[in-house]
Amino acid sequence: xxxxxxxxxxxxxxxxxxxxxxxxxxxxxxxxxxxxxxxxxxxxxxxxxxxxxxxxxxxxxxxxxxxxxxxxxxxx
Numbered sequence: 661x662x663x664x665x666x667x668x669x670x671x672x673x674x675x676x677x678x679x680x681x682x683x684x685x686x687x688x689x690x691x692x693x694x695x696x697x698x699x700x701x702x703x704x705x706x707x708x709x710x711x712x713x714x715x716x717x718x719x720x721x722x723x724x725x726x727x728x729x730x731x732x733x734x735x736x
Contacts, residue, residue: 669684
């Protein structure tokens with residue numbers, strides 16, 4: 661048993677005043693029951709494309725140059 665799990669079990673035994681066997685069986689029941697449940701379906705995320713027009717710069721290879729144009733030379 662990993663040390664962090666042993667510490668959690670020790671704290672729970674004191675809080676609930678249960679035997680080790682009872683505590684572990686309850687934890688296993690809860691974990692096994694939860695693992696059998698199907699995960700909730702999340703709503704599908706949809707992106708709506710937007711035309712932003714033509715790129716302002718012909719070549720994006722030199723990011724330093726583009727940042728100097730856009731933000732100014734003060735940021736160096």
